[in-house]
Amino acid sequence: MYKLVLVLLFAVFANAxxxxLVEGKIQAHTEIFGDSEINPQTRKIETILKKDSSxxxxxxxxxxxxxxxVSDNEDRDxxxxxxxxxxxxxxxxFVISRITKVDDKYKIDGLLTMNKINKKxxxxxxxxxxxxxxTMNGDFSIKLTDFGLEPPSMFFITVRDQIDIKYSFDLKEEL
Known part of the structure; x- marks a missing residue:
């Protein structure tokens, strides 16, 4: 029985x-009320990902x-x-905890860590x-205040608390 369990465990890990990451981009978007948009992005993404059969x-x-x-305004950055x-x-x-099929898309649940605060x-x-x-393309929104961060404001200018995140990843499966 012990040998059978070892063989099954090996088979599971052998199939993973x-x-x-071949290419990827993460873009954030928020607004300065009454002024302009802020759209920083990065292509410098580190990944540790695994996939079994599905x-x-x-x-x-x-x-x-x-x-x-980085955005188009270094001082603002x-x-x-x-x-x-x-x-x-x-x-x-962001650590993936579960992916489930929803119609023709996938719902990705996970844990986002920012400012040493974790949020589902x-x-x-x-x-x-x-x-x-x-390929993986999706989006989600967060609030800065949920991560213990305060949106900046000066005089009559206030940055929106909500940050919209879009991502695009091209990945290659290495067997």
Whole structure:
């Protein structure tokens, strides 16, 4: 019986494949009320992902250095880094806890960590696989205040608390 259990465990791990990030982009969006938009983005994404036989079996982690988020305004970016508390909490990560099929899309549940605070997040995504190539595109929204961060305001200018996140990943399954 012991040998059978070992063989089954080995078979499960032998079937797991790593998913390597070929190309990816994460873009955030918020607004300065009465003024303009802020749209920082990054392509510097670290991943540790695995996949068994189905898309629903994808598990792992996405991580960025918050300082890699850049917009079209360098001065505003420096202020954004202060708001995100990058000096004390430089990393933002998302760990997948479950993926379920919902009609023609997938619901990705996971844990987002920012400013050393963990929050459960759900995202609706399009995930397609063609041979060993897999694409994942989706979005979700968060509130800065949920992560202990205050949206900046000065005089009559206030930054919206809600941040809309869009992501796009091209992955390759390595058996």
């Amino acid at each position: 494949a790593s998913l390597d 898309i629903e079996s994808i598990s792992g982690k996405f991580e960025i250095n918050a300082i890699s988020l 420096q202020h954004m880094y202060e708001v995100l508390n990058v000096a004390k909490s430089p990393k933002i990560s 997040i759900s995202s609706l995504a399009s995930i397609t696989q063609n041979a060993q190539d897999l």
